[in-house]
Amino acid sequence: MTQISLTVDGTQVTDDVEPRMLLVQYLREKLGKTGTVIGCDTSNCGACTVHLDGRSVKSCNVLAVQADGHEVTTIEGLARNGELHPVQEAFRECHGLQCGFCTPGMIMQSVDLLNENPHPTEAEVRVGLEGNLCRCTGYHNIVKSVLYAAEHSGEKAGVQ
Amino acid sequence: MTATAEAPAATEIGKDRRRKEDQRLLTGRTRWTDNLTLPGMLHLAMVRSPHAHATIASIDTSAARNATNVVAVVTGQDIADTQGVMINAWPITPDQKAPAHPPMAVDRVAFAGEVVAVVIARSAAEARDAAELVDVQFDELPAVLDLQEAAKDTVLAHPDLETNKSAFWRFDSAEAGTGGNVDEAIEKARADGIVIEREIDQQRLIPAFMEPRSVVVDPTGEQITIWSSTQIPHIVRFALDATTGVAESKIRVVAPDVGGGFGGKLAVTPEEWITFAVARRVQKPVKYTETRSESLQSAHHGRAQHQRLTLAATKDGRVTGLKVELIADLGAYVALVGGGIPLLGAFMYNAIYKFPAYRFDCQTVFTNKTFTDAYRGAGRPEATYAVERLMDELASKVGVDPLEIRQRNWITHEEFPFTTVAGMTYDSGNYEAATAKAKEMFGYDDLRAEQRQRRDAGDRVQLGIGVSTFTEMCGLAPSRVLGSLDYGAGGWDHAGIRMLATGKVEVVVGVSPHGQGHETAFSQIVADRLGVAFDDVEVLHGDTQISHKGMDTYGSRSLVVGAEAVVRAADKVIEKAKPIAAHLLEANVDDVEFAAGRFGVKGTDQGMGIADVALATFAAHNYPEGIEPNIDAESTYDPVNFSFPHGTHLCAMEVDTETGQTTMRRYVCVDDIGTIINPLIVGGQVHGGLVQGIAQALWEEAVYDESGTLVSGSFVDYLLPTSADTISFETGHTTSPSSYTMLGTKGVGEAGTIASTPAVVNAIVDALRHLGVNDVRMPCTPERVWKAIHSAGSGGATEGAAMPHFDEAEPGQPSTEGAGQ
Numbered sequence: 001m002t003q004i005s006l007t008v009d010g011t012q013v014t015d016d017v018e019p020r021m022l023l024v025q026y027l028r029e030k031l032g033k034t035g036t037v038i039g040c041d042t043s044n045c046g047a048c049t050v051h052l053d054g055r056s057v058k059s060c061n062v063l064a065v066q067a068d069g070h071e072v073t074t075i076e077g078l079a080r081n082g083e084l085h086p087v088q089e090a091f092r093e094c095h096g097l098q099c100g101f102c103t104p105g106m107i108m109q110s111v112d113l114l115n116e117n118p119h120p121t122e123a124e125v126r127v128g129l130e131g132n133l134c135r136c137t138g139y140h141n142i143v144k145s146v147l148y149a150a151e152h153s154g155e156k157a158g159v160q
Numbered sequence: 161m162t163a164t165a166e167a168p169a170a171t172e173i174g175k176d177r178r179r180k181e182d183q184r185l186l187t188g189r190t191r192w193t194d195n196l197t198l199p200g201m202l203h204l205a206m207v208r209s210p211h212a213h214a215t216i217a218s219i220d221t222s223a224a225r226n227a228t229n230v231v232a233v234v235t236g237q238d239i240a241d242t243q244g245v246m247i248n249a250w251p252i253t254p255d256q257k258a259p260a261h262p263p264m265a266v267d268r269v270a271f272a273g274e275v276v277a278v279v280i281a282r283s284a285a286e287a288r289d290a291a292e293l294v295d296v297q298f299d300e301l302p303a304v305l306d307l308q309e310a311a312k313d314t315v316l317a318h319p320d321l322e323t324n325k326s327a328f329w330r331f332d333s334a335e336a337g338t339g340g341n342v343d344e345a346i347e348k349a350r351a352d353g354i355v356i357e358r359e360i361d362q363q364r365l366i367p368a369f370m371e372p373r374s375v376v377v378d379p380t381g382e383q384i385t386i387w388s389s390t391q392i393p394h395i396v397r398f399a400l401d402a403t404t405g406v407a408e409s410k411i412r413v414v415a416p417d418v419g420g421g422f423g424g425k426l427a428v429t430p431e432e433w434i435t436f437a438v439a440r441r442v443q444k445p446v447k448y449t450e451t452r453s454e455s456l457q458s459a460h461h462g463r464a465q466h467q468r469l470t471l472a473a474t475k476d477g478r479v480t481g482l483k484v485e486l487i488a489d490l491g492a493y494v495a496l497v498g499g500g501i502p503l504l505g506a507f508m509y510n511a512i513y514k515f516p517a518y519r520f521d522c523q524t525v526f527t528n529k530t531f532t533d534a535y536r537g538a539g540r541p542e543a544t545y546a547v548e549r550l551m552d553e554l555a556s557k558v559g560v561d562p563l564e565i566r567q568r569n570w571i572t573h574e575e576f577p578f579t580t581v582a583g584m585t586y587d588s589g590n591y592e593a594a595t596a597k598a599k600e601m602f603g604y605d606d607l608r609a610e611q612r613q614r615r616d617a618g619d620r621v622q623l624g625i626g627v628s629t630f631t632e633m634c635g636l637a638p639s640r641v642l643g644s645l646d647y648g649a650g651g652w653d654h655a656g657i658r659m660l661a662t663g664k665v666e667v668v669v670g671v672s673p674h675g676q677g678h679e680t681a682f683s684q685i686v687a688d689r690l691g692v693a694f695d696d697v698e699v700l701h702g703d704t705q706i707s708h709k710g711m712d713t714y715g716s717r718s719l720v721v722g723a724e725a726v727v728r729a730a731d732k733v734i735e736k737a738k739p740i741a742a743h744l745l746e747a748n749v750d751d752v753e754f755a756a757g758r759f760g761v762k763g764t765d766q767g768m769g770i771a772d773v774a775l776a777t778f779a780a781h782n783y784p785e786g787i788e789p790n791i792d793a794e795s796t797y798d799p800v801n802f803s804f805p806h807g808t809h810l811c812a813m814e815v816d817t818e819t820g821q822t823t824m825r826r827y828v829c830v831d832d833i834g835t836i837i838n839p840l841i842v843g844g845q846v847h848g849g850l851v852q853g854i855a856q857a858l859w860e861e862a863v864y865d866e867s868g869t870l871v872s873g874s875f876v877d878y879l880l881p882t883s884a885d886t887i888s889f890e891t892g893h894t895t896s897p898s899s900y901t902m903l904g905t906k907g908v909g910e911a912g913t914i915a916s917t918p919a920v921v922n923a924i925v926d927a928l929r930h931l932g933v934n935d936v937r938m939p940c941t942p943e944r945v946w947k948a949i950h951s952a953g954s955g956g957a958t959e960g961a962a963m964p965h966f967d968e969a970e971p972g973q974p975s976t977e978g979a980g981q
Contacts, residue, residue: 018285020285025285028195032197033188034188034190034192034194034195035187035188035189035190036188037190037192037194037371037419038194038372039370039371039372039452040372040452040874040875041451041452041453041874042452042453042874042875042876044874044875044876045370045452045875047370074188075186075187075188076187076188076189078187079187084183084186084187088186088187091182091186092178092179092182092183092186093178095178095179095840095841095843095844097182097185097186098420098675098676098677098844098848099369099370099371099417099418099419099420099674099675100181100182100184100185100186100190100417100419100675101192101369101370101371101419101420102370103185103186104188107186122888125883126883126884126886127883127884129882129883129884130882130883130884131882132882132883133370133875133880133882134370134883135368135369135370135420135422135848135880136370136420136675136848137844137847137848138847138848138849138850138851138852138886138889138912139847139851139881139882139883139886140843140844140847140886140888140889141843141844141847142883143883143888144888
């Protein structure tokens with residue numbers, strides 16, 4: 001067991017974890033942050049995407065011990081004071097989700113994409129979300145949601 | 161009497177309401193089955209067969225049992241008497257052959273991935289570690305993997321059955337009295353008309369819902385509670401009773417948030433049954449969540465059919481007959497409705513065309529592969545693909561535009577209702593209108609002009625236009641029809657409406673959503689029907705203790721069947737509330753009328769809102785003699801017919817003739833799905849459906865190696881499309897309301913998937929037809945497209961599975977095999 005201390009969604013947490021424990025397992029099993037989900041075992045689907053120090057990572061591809069001393073934001077920490085993040089709002093507005101399973105990862109990736117590029121083209125959005133799989137929406141409304149967020153919240157879209 | 165606030169006008173239906181479901185899903189406040197943790201809960205890991213066909217010689221569990229925090233290891237022998245059996249609800253013929261399908265194999269495995277033991281441990285990781293220590297000795301048996309080989313009975317998937325053939329089912333229009341003799345039509349066409357013969361492989365697909373299946377069983381209460389990532393909680397409950405001896409009344413099944421299904425969770429699964437058996441054995445809550453690899457390997461697959469097709473027509477392209485000879489791969493077992501899936505296509509091969517003669521022969525066969533069952537469209541995409549490809553080939557033979565050949569043969573809008581050669585009565589539709597609108601949106605004539613120009617110029621990148629004028633049957637299903645097809649259950653659905661004292665309305669539905677937005681759409685319907693606010697309606701579902709009755713969600717039935725029950729229950733609420741309202745208003749009940757949420761006395765301004773009636777009924781201080789103080793109501797609706805959505809889909813594909821690379825340029829679809837409740841949700845269903853159908857055309861295939869191992873067993877190899885692979889779509893609608901439903905809806909869940917596959921492949925073939933290509937096998941990988949172009953100009957279909965990607969033969973060597981005609 002290794003002791004780790006990190007900040008998750010604004011809260012300082014300390015735990016003893018097995019060195020092999022993945023960050024996503026730590027979030028779900030130790031912290032009950034079940035908003036972040038596991039969709040595959042080959043880091044293809046991106047459903048588990050979170051932010052590590054403000055950049056998107058697939059949390060199935062990061063060991064919990066690697067997050068020691070760092071700051072993690074999950075889908076549960078994105079809305080502030082009961083207000084949806086502009087990207088969350090855009091997904092609702094544009095019907096960018098159906099079953100909602102890919103949604104946490106898709107939104108965390110979209111926020112990162114807009115942080116990097118606040119005014120992406122459709123093609124840039126499509127390439128930027130390539131690592132996140134969705135089976136319900138055909139991506140049409142997801143892409144629309146990200147473009148909507150960029151258009152309606154300007155530079156703020158990506159700001160956490 | 162109190163005057164009520166002005167009730168909302170009937171405007172919810174048709175409104176693009178944002179979904180009620182979204183707030184939770186957007187913020188991670190979710191109830192996926194795998195999120196559940198119960199006190200003392202134990203975790204399961206399955207030990208699965210690596211062999212496609214083998215007997216189990218021995219299982220040594222001692223090392224696993226001694227591993228850290230392992231509570232027990234259970235084999236098939238241990239629970240042989242208690243685990244129940246996996247049922248087949250649709251034996252398609254009385255003499256259908258089917259092997260027993262135990263949830264956990266007891267002495268023999270019939271596909272790679274079948275469960276042979278389960279480890280129960282304090283954590284999922286420890287269970288999985290210990291599963292590696294279970295030592296199973298297998299004696300391998302010969303495996304049959306190809307469905308056409310299976311039909312020859314050379315190698316047997318189940319030696320005890322003495323054949324791989326499960327059932328043979330025929331529909332013949334001459335025998336049924338719905339049309340002529342197809343053999344005569346073909347003979348005549350051979351003499352003085354056109355005959356097109358094709359063989360098509362509908363490759364095996366994997367539903368690949370995003371949420372891996374998960375099941376939690378808690379045996380500690382009076383009822384055993386099962387949470388499962390399923391589309392069909394009610395059917396799971398029934399089947400557990402039927403097969404395990406635990407009374408249905410002692411079982412509660414909950415489908416909490418379910419992350420997609422697409423037919424893949426229209427299943428009773430071995431994993432559910434094993435988890436149930438283990439929970440009863442260890443008397444503790446247990447959880448099993450599959451990995452993605454397990455999901456791809458052992459959750460049921462779809463499609464997997466071989467079609468032999470013969471179309472007869474006159475010289476000027478009027479169809480005279482269609483013969484379908486189908487071999488359908490059941491995989492290792494007859495799954496819940498696995499045997500019946502091809503039959504859902506049996507009534508759709510004739511599609512929107514006036515075939516005078518038709519025959520459908522279907523032989524289901526066993527192979528040593530994962531069992532197959534419903535996948536979005538289920539039988540209908542295969543039928544639609546076949547006929548839409550054939551119509552394009554007919555157009556080519558006659559030398560007319562693909563839309564022209566369709567127009568020559570389709571049912572015109574004046575001809576509805578129309579009874580087809582397959583015996584179905586299509587109630588409404590307007591193929592001309594949908595096609596005209598699609599052509600306009602697409603800029604059809606301009607794209608044809610560009611295509612000619614590129615051909616003339618000999619451009620490296622050629623343009624093709626694909627057409628698909630599809631129809632489907634939705635709203636499964638009239639119970640009597642299901643009975644006539646030997647299906648084991650009815651096709652009704654159920655709803656209840658509870659009028660709460662506080663003015664809120666609870667709607668309990670028997671359909672069970674997994675992404676469709678039932679809570680939103682059903683709220684809109686009830687808001688209009690009862691004249692209450694959208695936000696005052698709460699839709700409850702997916703828990704057999706709340707929704708005690710239902711047939712669940714699949715086959716585009718939730719709106720077409722489930723919502724019809726909701727509407728009828730709402731009407732009963734109004735009827736029950738009317739005498740109470742009349743009593744309170746001191747009026748004759750015949751003088752009271754209900755409109756926009758208010759009971760009013762004719763010819764006066766007296767009236768009261770339905771919420772006030774609900775409150776007065778709750779208080780029950782003042783109500784008429786002889787009736788109960790209750791205005792809640794339930795309804796069970798059994799559909800009178802299927803519904804028949806249709807549409808015209810047009811696809812423009814660019815094909816690089818040097819590399820075989822294809823690129824989608826435009827996709828336009830105009831769907832007639834009857835009345836639209838929520839256009840936003842409909843749009844989402846269409847988009848998602850399109851991409852699943854496009855994925856069959858271009859990318860997806862479950863590929864097995866020669867020993868029966870699924871080699872596309874992860875998302876690295878099973879090519880789910882990404883955002884970068886796809887485009888934005890242009891969607892439109894025409895509306896011919898269904899005459900069978902009160903709401904006029906027809907169903908939309910499967911339309912995109914059914915329509916899009918042939919549109920894409922027709923476009924690719926259309927781009928290359930001048931090079932002699934007349935078919936490309938799915939998925940149309942660049943390799944296959946390239947080979948079709950270079951196969952000595954004959955345009956034969958490419959051969960072999962999607963992987964390995966290249967033959968050992970030199971590039972450019974003509975394909976000597978193929979289904980080219």
